[in-house]
Amino acid sequence: MSSESRPTGSLQSLTRALAVLGCFRSGEELGVSEVARRQGLAVSTTHRLLAALVETGFLDRVEATSRYRLGGALAEYGQIAYRQHRIHLAEPHLEELATITGASASIATRHGNDAVLLGTSRWREADGNDLQGLRLPLHASALGKVLLAWAPTTDDELARLPYETGTARSVPGPAELGKELALTRERGYAFNDEELEHGFRTIGVPICGDADRVRFALGLRGPVDLMIDQRIPFLVDLAKVTAGEISAVLG
Structure with a gap:
């Protein structure tokens, strides 16, 4: 992969991750398949993006249901923005x-x-x-x-x-x-x-x-x-x- 194409791939991954995060805007809990269907992505790609969002705190994985919901990091950022x-x-x-x-x-x-x-x-x-x-x-x-x-x-x-x-x-x-x-x-x-x-x-x-x-x-x-x-x-x-x-x- 050339140095010119590398930022493009990183930007695409970031864009996809943000789009996946946007699926949770309504406050509902979603499974991997639901998110993949809404975004038109492969389940494997969706699972990888969800895992990255969990790791950074933007999403939580509910162990009992294997579904995902908004994470605590967003509450922190929300409070900061609210005060700012x-x-x-x-x-x-x-x-x-x-x-x-x-x-x-x-x-x-x-x-x-x-x-x-x-x-x-x-x-x-x-x-x-x-x-x-x-x-x-x-x-x-x-x-x-x-x-x-x-x-x-x-x-x-x-x-x-x-x-x-x-x-x-x-x-x-x-x-x-x-x-x-x-x-x-x-x-x-x-x-x-x-x-x-x-x-x-x-x-x-x-x-x-x-x-x-x-x-x-x-x-x-x-x-x-x-x-x-x-x-x-x-x-x-x-x-x-x-x-x-x-x-x-x-x-």
């Missing part, structure tokens, strides 16, 4: 907003085609142990629309979003989403009207940082009978006040 982003400083403000409104308040940032929840009030009450709610599609979530609307988003970027996710009420394509983002900027907040889950609405507002750069979004989610049309302006005003407070503590 200073999300813990936002939690009291999220809890206060949730207490006042009766809805669930959350803060999110963007990662690829998703809005990733970094902190949520009433975590156990609102979502239990369902970790799938950690990532929300940009086009069908109020948090995602905020992160798109207050960013230099291109038409090509909108065209690449997975519009097949969401409910029948979510926007069907880039043209419709473009209009929705323009409306979001005009009125100063984003709205998810049962686009991710029937019976639930969410409003989203930007959390501005230095030079008015929007890095985070604040969401307020509740059932339709709580988030009625007449209450939306009041809830938006409260969310904007909280967003300003969080912006101040995050610096």
Whole structure:
């Protein structure tokens, strides 16, 4: 193997390992065959990648079932990132907003085609142990629309979003989403009207940082009978006040 081809092989192995790790994002335990099928890899290759991830602490092997789950190293890195982003400083403000409104308040940032929840009030009450709610599609979530609307988003970027996710009420394509983002900027907040889950609405507002750069979004989610049309302006005003407070503590 030449010196030029060696980095390419190492990069491929790293990419495959990260893709395998991504299979566990939902929090479920998986066997070798399941991971191999999802990634389109040979079982032997998958087993080798899983073993490497176990050795580095990113995965644990459950001896009783011979299945794999997320490891302790990720919890350590997660806590470091949580502190570095200073999300813990936002939690009291999220809890206060949730207490006042009766809805669930959350803060999110963007990662690829998703809005990733970094902190949520009433975590156990609102979502239990369902970790799938950690990532929300940009086009069908109020948090995602905020992160798109207050960013230099291109038409090509909108065209690449997975519009097949969401409910029948979510926007069907880039043209419709473009209009929705323009409306979001005009009125100063984003709205998810049962686009991710029937019976639930969410409003989203930007959390501005230095030079008015929007890095985070604040969401307020509740059932339709709580988030009625007449209450939306009041809830938006409260969310904007909280967003300003969080912006101040995050610096």
